[in-house]
Amino acid sequence: MAGVLHIMGAELPQNLMPATRNNPVGHFESVEVCRLNDAILRSASSSWSDWCPFDRGWLDSFAAETMLDRAHEVLSGEWGQSRLALLKDPRICRLFPFWRSALAGVGYAPVVVHTHRDPAEVSQSLQRRDGLPPEIGRLLWLRHVLDAERATRGLSRVFVSYEGLLRDWRQTVGRITEGLGIRWPKSPDRAQAEVSRFLSPDLRHHRRERDSAAPAGALDPWLEEVRAILDTWAESGEVEVDHARLDAVAAQLEAATPVLGPIVDLALRLVACAGEFEREGGRLRADLDGASKDKAALEQQVAELRTKLGALEPERDKVSRTLAEAQDRIRDLDRSRADAEAAVEEQADRLRHLEAEAKGLRIQAARSSDEVAILTRQLVKTQKHLADESSRRKKAEAQVSALRSSTSWRITAPLRRTNLLLRRT
Template identity: 35%
Template sequence: MTQKTAIIVLGMHRSGTSSVAGVLSRLGAAAPRTPMEVAADNPRGFFESRLIGELDDRILEAGGSWWSDWRQFDPGVIASDVLADFRREIAATVEAEFGDAATIVLKDPRLCRLWPVWDGVLETAGYRIVHVLPLRSPLEVAGSLKTRNDMPIAQGLALWLRHVLDAEKFSRGAERRLIRWTAFMTDWRAGAATIAEMLSPGAFSLDRAAEIDAYLSRDLRHEVVPDETLARAAETHAWAVEAYGCLTAAADGDGAAAALKRLDQLRDRFDAASDLFGRATAAAIAPARSEPESRHATFESSGAQTDVDARLAAAEARHAQALKSLEGLKTLLNQERAMRGNESADHAEALRSLEVAVAAERERREALEERLRLSMRSLVEREVRLSRTSAHQ
């Protein structure tokens, strides 16, 4: 059997994966036969299989997760027979979507977290795997999610961290290219040449170069945060800044070994924070229902009153859980302050911010979903500060 090649585009939601996949498909890599429908937030297409996206959503759901979950995904919670069925379905879906194409481009942001489930399936099906990891400023990504999904910036940064840290971990040691997305948009030919180094000669064709030039117009990039201003931005966070710096250093080949070592340390700290606060706030951060990425925030105005009442009741319950979690964290922080009279300024700031968040939650009882988003932002800010304080002690 002739070996085929699968170019796996591993990247966070809103990080430029669609534009990269769109270029690769125009260079000759086969796109899926059942593409995700275009949407207002991505009118030129996702270049993503609708069937694979739906399958990955079901895998996430089976593991107690969803697309916007920033916690670590554990496939071990899925029964072994169910997991085996998912892996067989992955193989069948890939065959249905790509057939016998010699080179395919497979892109779904969920793969950043789900690669342990996918790992080995494509190789068994006769594919050689190469990975492409587009890197976009975390604040640009978070800003794009804020615009599209009304997701708080802090939550977007946590989600970015989860995806990029997992993607880097799962692809390390494999054939891969980390590429700066802004550089790719400026000079896609250089980026494509870098990717082509992993492929067989003639895998790419420049016959549609003019079409690609037109496709990569400036209006594909709405959120712009220059790298040199990222660390100074009011809404950024030190972990996101450092992770982005390490990833771009690895992409540029500048001190790659040291950058990867630091990424391991950041991942360990983020995983520990996710384990602690993710479990404490799971009920509060879970969506009311499992929905695809770009349609998650949609609320249909038509429908029975009972359905509306049920959704409001569910929102009220999540809000109550969020308040309970916030109060518990406030208690923990107060205990920490009592035990450590010389706590750091960051710790004190975390406590003050948490108290403000709790007060804000109580005052906004007519805006349940918005309060949940604010709660999520507050929890993420506190969890990373707590982890930073623990690491320094």
């Protein structure tokens, strides 16, 4: 039902619960809403599989105030400003008063689509998925549908069925449209192809024919009456006088709870024990099968090894001969190795002698190196002295050249010649 309404344009939450093996097309439920509902049930000492009435006093507790703040955050985060939000979670059947307050707190006005399925099919599904006994599955069905119907009275609501949806989805959507006054973003004609692909009959794993005899049980009168009322409402609309009949069944269920409670608890413990025995038996059977397979495999390996051993006898003789030849070769190699070791020792003596000579040469080289260093330093000093003398000579030559090209030198030239002649005379 939720999938069809989504195709028509209702908006899903941001964090969708993933599909599972039991529900391959998906749940169309919010992971965050599911987690919050489980937390609410735990805080009230309950769970999703609890068929007993939810503690109404919890709604006035401090835990309820805290959870209400979380619900506001979840609704805002999952749907934001959506104008047509699709909120679906089976736990809301028992927690609707809480969620009605939460929806009002973020500005949503809830309209309710009640969709139900045959309780026998529901109990079969729970038995297959969770191992719950059929009677407990029927109790859960009663609790959920009765609580959901009672809590939503006075709201805009419409009743449909799973079977009616599969039989004629357009009629079912039409009843929802008319009953709730919703204007869908997508018309049934536009949604026809997608809905037809989505509603596969293969997804209906459990079915009970209408003309089949219902299994005998203490709950059957209640189940049949409630189912008959819901089927009638799904076909022709809600009848207000039926509220008293549903309230009577709910009152009988409440009155029977103290008696049924211990019986159900015992049944659940027996189911748990049976499940544990079955799992342990399965493990033992698996271990036994594994041991038998291992034994057969080992026996097969032993037979194969014996066959291979017989085939290897000629090879063993050949290997023995090869081993004897190898041992002879090893002895020859040992003698060659002894000769090589003697030659190596002789070369080692020669090497030690050469090392002694090399050591003497290194000492001489060190002394020569010291002498070379002394001569190098003397050479550097001599070169520096020569460089200084050359510099002084060049300086003197420059001075002489400057003197000869000076005016005073030219003026005194006759005097110098006269002096020279006088000296010669």
